[in-house]
Amino acid sequence: MAVKTYYTREHEWVRMEDGVAVCGITDYAQSQLGDVVYIELPEVGAQIARNQEAAVVESTKAASDVYAPLTGTIVAVNDRLEDSPDLVNESAEDQGWFFRMEVGDEGELGELMDEEAYRAFAEELD
Amino acid sequence: MTDLLKTPLHTMHLAAGARMAPFAGYDMPLRYLEGSVAEHNHARSRAALFDVSHMGQLRLMGPDADAALETLVPGDIQGLGAGTMRYTLLTAESGGILDDLIVSRVPDGLGVVVNAACKERDTEHLRRHLGGRVDIIAEPDRALLALQGPAAAAVLAAFADLPFMSWREGKACGVPARVSRSGYTGEDGFELSVAAEDAETLAQRLLTHEAVAWAGLGARDSLRLEAGLCLYGHDIGEDTTPLEAGLGWTMPKHRRVERNFPGAARILDTPPARRRVGIRPEGRVIAREDTTLLDEANTPVGRVTSGGFAPVLGGPISMGYLPVALAAPGTALTFDIRGTLRPGRVVPLPFVPHNYFRG
Numbered sequence: 001m002a003v004k005t006y007y008t009r010e011h012e013w014v015r016m017e018d019g020v021a022v023c024g025i026t027d028y029a030q031s032q033l034g035d036v037v038y039i040e041l042p043e044v045g046a047q048i049a050r051n052q053e054a055a056v057v058e059s060t061k062a063a064s065d066v067y068a069p070l071t072g073t074i075v076a077v078n079d080r081l082e083d084s085p086d087l088v089n090e091s092a093e094d095q096g097w098f099f100r101m102e103v104g105d106e107g108e109l110g111e112l113m114d115e116e117a118y119r120a121f122a123e124e125l126d
Numbered sequence: 127m128t129d130l131l132k133t134p135l136h137t138m139h140l141a142a143g144a145r146m147a148p149f150a151g152y153d154m155p156l157r158y159l160e161g162s163v164a165e166h167n168h169a170r171s172r173a174a175l176f177d178v179s180h181m182g183q184l185r186l187m188g189p190d191a192d193a194a195l196e197t198l199v200p201g202d203i204q205g206l207g208a209g210t211m212r213y214t215l216l217t218a219e220s221g222g223i224l225d226d227l228i229v230s231r232v233p234d235g236l237g238v239v240v241n242a243a244c245k246e247r248d249t250e251h252l253r254r255h256l257g258g259r260v261d262i263i264a265e266p267d268r269a270l271l272a273l274q275g276p277a278a279a280a281v282l283a284a285f286a287d288l289p290f291m292s293w294r295e296g297k298a299c300g301v302p303a304r305v306s307r308s309g310y311t312g313e314d315g316f317e318l319s320v321a322a323e324d325a326e327t328l329a330q331r332l333l334t335h336e337a338v339a340w341a342g343l344g345a346r347d348s349l350r351l352e353a354g355l356c357l358y359g360h361d362i363g364e365d366t367t368p369l370e371a372g373l374g375w376t377m378p379k380h381r382r383v384e385r386n387f388p389g390a391a392r393i394l395d396t397p398p399a400r401r402r403v404g405i406r407p408e409g410r411v412i413a414r415e416d417t418t419l420l421d422e423a424n425t426p427v428g429r430v431t432s433g434g435f436a437p438v439l440g441g442p443i444s445m446g447y448l449p450v451a452l453a454a455p456g457t458a459l460t461f462d463i464r465g466t467l468r469p470g471r472v473v474p475l476p477f478v479p480h481n482y483f484r485g
Contacts (some may be wrong), residue, residue, distance in 0.1 A: 034156075034344060035161045035163040035435075037163070037410075038435070040411065056411075060162040060348060060434065060435055063411075089161065
């Protein structure tokens, strides 16, 4: 069974893999930002509450905050983004993941959008 | 949203998959499918094609055009030789800069290209001050394309002999054009002014060359920033003087002696207290426009006027203004980027060497 991905109104995605939440920005977000040139990732061990700033993504166009979709502790960051920030443009919702968090309350997922709802939401914005 | 103007190449941009954005009242291509960084690198290595038809093209016609325009700019207009062109400034009585523009010698007058956002104000300014002396003719029915990059001369081989900042009329890919060796990227290249109805034909024919690809305003901005070129309304404006901006070279000695342009006394008699400089932040966080610059005691001393990612350098670059005492290359300073203090250093401009064809 495919793992379900959830989405925020701020264009982050999150999905649970092996009990850990993997987070990044959506394909729609990267298409709006243009070429991603640098990502300021959180420190491993940082405790971040849902909707708090967790990362900054710098594109040729602007610097944008990335918020934690869930409350938890950062357990890993995607080191490949250091040398290849363009992974976010090429594979935003897979290889271009930002960080993994250990979350206390998976119930928070219920407040996020599923893929269908997010697609409709993003289409409204265009 | 108010209705945006469209250039004669608008349909082509959409067909090429451009992401469009409003700029100076026009719906302009920000980037195409490859993205701004690839387009930037293409201009540095091959030849990038830009639609800059939003810029204002004007003619100032009549025997008095040179002397008349010199009453509004500090540049040498009367000395413009046949087929040459020059960068100059419309100055204000305050000593500030109303616009930067390119002036060309044309038969029986002058050709002028001004910034899109300043088009109406400049035209009004010229009419008010020069209306009785010269015929001011707007050319809204002309498009402007820029072909920029080391391969540009091979693509427009018939114009490869033109030296930087000169122009002539001729056929470019079979289309009647005013072709100049100029641009806004720091690269060798051309700007081509053509009748609006010929613009698509010219663009299509240029794009048949394998070296040529579209580039949008995003790449145009990062290219001009690497080249250390000013963007009006950001790096220069009514609140900056030509000397502060490092544009003293546009004011030749005899014009400084004559002092007969707007703001001459203020510009020439006030030693500039600050200078436009290049600055490189350490690390990879970009110091964008309006970032505050601090000295070593963490006192605010200046402001970033342009900042972005430099593809050729693989990192961030900025331009901004600093007190003269802190403007020397090598001077350490601090950026306040969204509340975090980050170190940087003043560096010489341009960030990337110019590659002009001097003949």
